[in-house]
Amino acid sequence: MKYGTVLVIDDNPAILTAVKICLTGVFERVVTLTSPDKALVTIAQENPAAILLDMNFSLGVNSGQEGMMWLSAIHRKYPDIPIVLITAYADVKLAVRALKNGAADFVTKPWDNDELIRVLKDAIDKAGEIVPLDQLESEHVRKVLNKCDGNMKRAADLLGISRQTLYNKVKASPLPPLRGEGKLRGEGE
């Protein structure tokens, strides 16, 4: 059980129970909340590896706005904890908006237990990936260089380093194939 604590937030106690049964045994600890009000406090206390968040908490409102709000609030304060949204009133627009707002995944009720477990594990795994600094740097450098059509002066400028430094980094890097950008006219920028 290497997957740590999961925080589950849903206003329906029956759902919390069901989810708890499903997740217990897979995760070290399953903490539940019936309202997102104390989510930030609970997160600070429990330091969950992932959060499963329902999207509707006011009876009669099923727009998902509340869940979206809490997603943003939690994500802003804890950008490294993956948040999986779950809702019975899912539509494509809502799902897209959620993912673009930082959700790690989006699940519909009724859910499949195995899928839920898989999705949460997956989210935790992805959030746990750590990239060495050099790799992050050279990837970024290549991306910006591409964007500048190979213009090193401009790329260096945008990267906030000197032209020579960029020059050296590029030489030091064994990545010749800039697949992609032909030598076409510079895109607009």
Place this chain on the structure above:
Amino acid sequence: MKYGTVLVIDDNPAILTAVKICLTGVFERVVTLTSPDKALVTIAQENPAAILLDMNFSLGVNSGQEGMMWLSAIHRKYPDIPIVLITAYADVKLAVRALKNGAADFVTKPWDNDELIRVLKDAIDKAGEIVPLDQLESEHVRKVLNKCDGNMKRAADLLGISRQTLYNKVKASPLPPLRGEGKLRGEGE
């Protein structure tokens, strides 16, 4: 019209025409394809700022598998070009899978012209954002440090730098800009 070329791929010529009418005047150039077969070649030639990709090309098949395949293929080869998917047979699962596969956005048919334009512009804007190297670095450093509960030795190890270097980096920026230094960088272009 600073938004460059858009490549639109849809097997229905009527849709291509409609989209072209909608996008012409907003983008410098609208290139269309009725099949994704030549997408990679066309991208190399046209260097589009964004791609609008339909998800179903075989009559009778509307699973979106084909679009997903092409999304992956194009995204793998041109990771810096935002790809917006569009489909008439949308469901939540498909949308989620698409976004997790690298799609910049996901639009359903019939579409709203203004929304389509907004989505494409947005995707291009986002893809064009360039982060200075230091900022990328310190954000990453803080993320990894967080993940290690502040254990600098381990964080340094994971980052591939020495403990002292990490120590210095951390003390150099005790509370780095989370996201909003009002800087007046000429984002020229």
Place this chain on the structure above:
DNA sequence: CGCCGTTTGTCCAAACATTAGACACACTTG
């Protein structure tokens, strides 16, 4: 065509960052 601005490749010396290694000290844990 020659002029001019820009970019490149190259060099330098000074400033700065990174490194391994060392050490005293604090902190957990058995």
Place this chain on the structure above:
DNA sequence: CAAGTGTGTCTAATGTTTGGACAAACGGCG
């Protein structure tokens, strides 16, 4: 308590980054 680990600090050697400078190459333009 003693062992094990991590911190904060230091040093001296090594490596990197910097602005500045320069000739050469490129491209646009009158």
